[in-house]
Amino acid sequence: MIERFRRIVSGQRMLALYDQAVVSGSNFLTMILIARQLRAEDFGMFSLAMMSMLFLGNLHRAIFTQPMNILGAGDAPSVFAGRFLALLKVHRFAIPIATAILAVISQIFFPETSLLVAVAIYVACYFLQEMLRRYWYTLRETDKALRNDLISYAGQVVIILLVGSFLPLDSTLAFSIMAFTSLFAFLAGLAQLRLPPSVERYHSWQVLVQQWTLAKWLILTVLAVWGAGQVYPFLIAPLGPLVVASFSACRNLLNAxxxxxxxxxxxxxxxxxxxxxxxxxxxxxxxxxxxxxxxxxxxxxxxxxxxxxxxxxxxxxxxxxxxxxxxxxxxxxxxxxxxxxxxxxxxxxxxxxxxxxxxxxxxxxxxxxxxxxxxxxxxxxxxxxxxxxxxxxxxxxxxxxxxxxxxxxxxxxxxxxxx
Structure with a gap:
């Protein structure tokens, strides 16, 4: 009975639930801590910047990680490793493109250079870490993804809590902390990454074309989901940062x-x-x-x-x-x-x-x-x-x-x- 219980609580399904609890719970606590420490006007700007980052993150998932998970699940280990490395190389272009999109959004909704730089760095680190955690998910090595997310997501909660106790927190510092924990998690993950002895070689464009059949519908779904509810903080931005802050505070609380x-x-x-x-x-x-x-x-x-x-x-x-x-x-x-x-x-x-x-x-x-x-x-x-x-x-x-x-x-x- 005890052995069966151990198998259940340490199985892949339960590890995935633990991981989801870590990611969702940590993000919830992070937003609450930041909302408590920032002035209302600053939190309004932070919320618009965070929503911009989440939009890019959803597009990244639709283009890269979800198709990789679906198609890679049927790949041989050497083939999947080649797919992963090819997609990782694409980020040499994906990150600058995301930064350019972010710069355009910033000019309209949060025109502050230091904040833009911090968000752009966080987006880059998030993209890389997300690729690695989804790689492990596809291989059903959920324990590695869980450990990585404890470093990144739980880590950002701890550091924001500690830094906020000694220093005045602002939006730029908050994004910088999240970027640091995400980058540290990615580097720690690379240290324990073990690829198969032989890896298929793919051109990055070849893999993107192969994934496009799935990705195009996922992109359309992302746009539809954002139009269905996520876009509202941007629509009320002309009403001022205080209004955005109140609206976002309610949404963050309901994210429980x-x-x-x-x-x-x-x-x-x-x-x-x-x-x-x-x-x-x-x-x-x-x-x-x-x-x-x-x-x-x-x-x-x-x-x-x-x-x-x-x-x-x-x-x-x-x-x-x-x-x-x-x-x-x-x-x-x-x-x-x-x-x-x-x-x-x-x-x-x-x-x-x-x-x-x-x-x-x-x-x-x-x-x-x-x-x-x-x-x-x-x-x-x-x-x-x-x-x-x-x-x-x-x-x-x-x-x-x-x-x-x-x-x-x-x-x-x-x-x-x-x-």
Missing amino acids: LGIVIQSIGNYLPTHAAVLLQHGGKAALGQHICKTFIAVTALALAFLFVTQMYAEELLHLVFGGTYDSAAPLLKILAWGAVSTLFASALGSYSLAMGDSRSGFLANLAASAFTFTGGFFLIQTQGVTGAAIATTFSLATAMLIQGALVAIRYRRITERGTASA
Whole structure:
């Protein structure tokens, strides 16, 4: 019994959950610590810079790491190592291109040279570390990825906490600390990287062309997801950094739910696919019901706390700086719950072999963002932005749900016909 328990807690699936908890939990704590230590105006600028970095990170994942994970899973070790090295070499061009994009965004949203330099360095270090951790994920060496993320993500929490205790923290210093821990993790990872004795040689362009079939759809999905909700801090930037800071503080607090959302996205698709394959449509239907009972219970508890104690939560987490943002938090909480349901729905969609529904749902939500969302921001200001964010995310959830229902019904019809 003890040996079985040890195998379970040290298995690849559990290690992946530990790793996700480290990454999501550390990022959540990092944003909270920075929000507490920066002045509201500075935190507004920091938030726009961080959102810019996250956008580039999502594009990097779509172009490089996700296709590498999918295609590399079927490669022989020597072939996959060649793919990895070829993609790593592409970063000689990818990092300058990302820096140029970042410079354009900076001129519009955070025109401060020192901040731009710090963010650009962090982007470069993040790209390199992300390549290495995804390499280990593909090889199912999750323990190495976990150790690397403890250095980078948990490390940034510790250093920001320590530095903030002795020095006044600003946006540039915060990004510099994150860049340092990410670079240190990458260098530490290189030291333990062991490639196969023989490695296939590939031209970088050859690998990019091979991955483009997947990457182009992933890029479109990233753009649709950002249009569905992530873009709102940029849309309210003309209202001033104080407004952006209050809006971002609420979103960062609600990201506590993101750990659950990420865990669902990592675990549920594979588990549901296996269940469908071996247990059939009836078993999948029962699992869907059980999952949504649990998700509904969590959503109701989350909404109760955020609606009843919004001001108290903001005061506890941010030390009184953003207490006045309680009405925004109450509105945005409904959007966070929509994302929770959408994550579960999207996981079942993938399990049933449908990878397009997430894109279509977020595309519809993006259409609302740039029509109804613009109108609400123009007429209602930051409150309109909170309402629009929630409507956008709810739109994505509802359309995703409809598409999942259609997909499930078709599976049922095929099963009945074959019977």
